[in-house]
Amino acid sequence: MSVPVVTVATKPFEGQKPGTSGLRKAVKVFQQEHYTENFIHCVLEAGKTVGQTLVVGGDGRYYGEEVVATIIRMAAAHGVAKLVVAKAGIMSTPAVSAIIRERGLCGGIVLTASHNPGGPDADFGIKYNCSNGGPAPDHVTNAMYGLTTQISQYKICPSLVCDIHIIQTSVFQVDGVGDFTVEVVDGVDGYVRLMKSIFDFPAIAAFIKSFPVLMDSLNGVTGPYVERIFLGELGAPPSSVRNTKPLPDFGGLHPDPNLTYAADLVATMRGTDLYKMGAAFDGDGDRNMILGERGFFVTPCDSVAVIANNASCIPYFRGGVGGLARSMPTSCALDRVAAALKVEMFEVPTGWKYFGNLMDAGRLAICGEESFGYSLPSGRVYPQVQSTLRYSLPSGTVYPHHLPSSTLTYPHHLPPSSTPIIYPHHLPHPLPHHLPSSTPISTITYSHHLPSSTLRYDYENCAAEPCGAMVARLRGLVDGVDGGLTGKSFVDGEKSYTVDRADDFSYTDPIDGSVATQQGIRVIMTDGSRIVYRLSGTGSSGATVRLYVESYERYEDGQEDRYLTDSQTVLRPLLNIALNIAQLKQYTGRDGPTVVT
Ligand code: G6P
Ligand code: ZN
Structure with a gap:
């Protein structure tokens, strides 16, 4: 023709x-x-x-x-x-x-x-x-x-x-x-072939027989993938999946897998003992949110750290793991895994494109972002569906359902092939103040690590101009206007922090030397705690302010249950300080965030 x-x-x-x-x-x-x-x-x-x-x-x-x-x-x-x-x-x-x-x-x-x-x-x-x-x-x-x-x-x-x-x-x-x-x-075909070449499907299939999962595709593109892999390849029952038909309007759902927009999944998980793990995916399938039993939220910063820490359970990585990388606002949990594995670690600007050169050069094997995306090898494989399952492989770390992110295990004491850490399945919701005595908390040794607590506050659809002005003012501050921030101390209640350094993150690509500037304001405290401010680059109108805070608390031996304190409580002082430094309320006119993750 x-x-x-x-x-x-x-x-x-x-x-x-x-x-x-x-x-x-x-x-x-x-x-x-x-x-x-x-x-x-x-x-x-x-x-x-x-x-x-x-x-x-x-x-x-x-x-x-x-x-x-x-x-x-x-x-x-x-x-x-x-x-x-x-x-x-x-x-x-x-x-x-x-x-x-x-x-x-x-x-x-x-x-x-x-x-x-x-x-x-x-x-x-x-x-x-x-x-x-x-x-x-x-x-x-x-x-x-x-x-x-x-x-x-x-x-x-x-x-x-x-x-x-x-x-x-x-x-x-x-x-x-x-x-x-x-x-x-x-x-779907090619993707499934690739996944089977990376992960141990028979092991996962056997495991999920006694470890029921619930996958929510939020009527986005992952539905056919989830059905083929979980129902077809892994033999999970139909009750393991939901919202698997891609719909032009996502059936009215907001296909953003976080605690706010995947509220149905969270509610189901919180209300039943039927599922040991839940996951939700975004519209195009390159983000996922992981929930443990009873809706325990696993921050993506920790997810990528857990994957890296247990990489040797993944057949593809049996020969070893290359470098690791995270975006700047992603918490430093992954850095500690890199240190323990003795592999290179990179901090890049937000945006998947910044991982590409490192992957192509063979310097990077596993990377992830706080925005719920991870990637394993072969370049941009993004095995989002299977990465969720990593948590459940018998030889891996099984995620606790109630332990907040700050209790996540970090390497030195957990070599990749160590015994699984399985938390009791009967912790009530909300969080208990004291762990039941049966909790094998002692299997996690905190003393040599500083577990982090992380939170992201999103202020969506704000007026663009004042948000731009807020960032411009912060840029001025980190450049030394009004005496700058470095060396200043901030107090909230009983907590005090001193600024070690503050900057507007810029990145020089180690492979091609290209430079990306103005990638987010960082305020780093002397104890390693961080505040990060940036404007979203993915909105379609107005401005969305993202505020990220991360802190490190070390509790004495015998006080490990304090790691169970909710992140919002742990981070409240630092959050208050962050809001004050940016004058966020004045600039955005918002009393609180739209989404908290
Ligand atoms: C997309 C990219 C991610 C990036 C995210 C940032 O999802 O694929 O790599 O992290 O956007 O979104 P934001 O709205 O924070 O700019
Ligand atoms: Zn996406």
């Missing part, structure tokens, strides 16, 4: 600048005439895609199928040789990464606004991943943005129609361009 190419005149739209994770805007913004086409043109151009093969997938949200059709028509006209398209457009972000790497593709386009709500009145997004499987680095997204400011025309094949609901390969003859192939593939 011969398909004509049409050149369409257009004008630049303002603000097509990819953020932390692609271009993310309201659906209605993308629906403006030429808006989506302009951006896709610039993606294809900056990605150097002529004559190459790309994959296209997404999280099934509203407007996704239309955009897949547009990408097919534009890729044909642009001279892309082949598109691998996920059936019905459904492919998680990790699965897109996996297929790029498995097939050695030039890159991939992911249609998602990640954890933002979907539907005609909600958000849409377009992300680009490069040949290493990871998100496009700054120099590529900057090139895209530059092109969006100059665009005057794009090419498209308006008459090209391709059914993406049937697994098939079609070849089109594009006038003046040549052959263009579209291969529609199952979005």
Whole structure:
């Protein structure tokens, strides 16, 4: 079939600048005439895609199928040789990464606004991943943005129609361009193959027979993956999964796996003894939240530390673990694992793209972020579904259901192959002040470690201008305005902290020397406690302020039960200090956060 190419005149739209994770805007913004086409043109151009093969997938949200059709028509006209398209457009972000790497593709386009709500009145997004499987680095997204400011025309094949609901390969003859192939593939197959090559599926299948789990896909893209892996491969009963049908509006749910938006899962877990572990996933499947029995919340900062600490239980890592990395606001728990394992440790800015170079250079094997994303090896494998199961492998650490994050075990005393730490299953909710005497708390030795407590406060949808002013003032403070912060002491109640150093985080990539500046204000205390302020880079309107606090408390032997104190109680003084330093209430007008994690 011969398909004509049409050149369409257009004008630049303002603000097509990819953020932390692609271009993310309201659906209605993308629906403006030429808006989506302009951006896709610039993606294809900056990605150097002529004559190459790309994959296209997404999280099934509203407007996704239309955009897949547009990408097919534009890729044909642009001279892309082949598109691998996920059936019905459904492919998680990790699965897109996996297929790029498995097939050695030039890159991939992911249609998602990640954890933002979907539907005609909600958000849409377009992300680009490069040949290493990871998100496009700054120099590529900057090139895209530059092109969006100059665009005057794009090419498209308006008459090209391709059914993406049937697994098939079609070849089109594009006038003046040549052959263009579209291969529609199952979005789940390749990912499952990869997971089976990394994890010990038979061991996990045997284990979950007596360790029931509950997976909540929040009507996002992970549903088909969770069903295939947990029900199909691991033989879990259907009651182990929920909300597994990807829906254009996520069934009204907010597909952000945290204690606020995955409230149903939390309530179910708190109200029953039936499940030993729960997990929820975001829209495109690159974030997860882990809950232990009775809804015990495992902070993602600790999750990645636990995974790294028990990496030798994962067949892929039997030969050893390379370096570890975390984003700057992520707690330093992982640093302590790195120290114990004697491997390199990196602190990068927020955003998955900053891990890419380190992975490609073989310096990084496991990394994670406080924003609920982790990755294991093979570059951006993002085995989100299985990483949750790591907690339950018999030889690993089984997560306690009520112990707050501060009690998490850190290495020296827990070599990766140590005996599992299994907490009693009968701790009541809320937290007990005293552990039942049967608690094998002594299996965790704190004395040589400083367990951390962490909290993130989000102030969503604030007015952009005052938040910008707040950050500008903080930048001034860390640069020494008004005497600066270094050396100053702050007191709240009985606690006092002295600032050791404060800065606006900047990062020099050890591989290519590129520099990222203004990545978040850090205030680091002499005892290692930290306050971090940054503005979210993933919102679609207004500003979201994120405040992260982390503290270290060491209790004397015999007082270990104090580690069970709720993080919000432990961190209250530091939180108060953080709010005061930033004058957060004055600038945002908010009395409290929208979300606490
Ligand atoms: C996306 C990226 C993550 C990053 C997060 C930051 O989810 O994939 O790598 O941590 O955005 O989001 P924020 O809203 O805090 O900028
Ligand atoms: Zn996501």
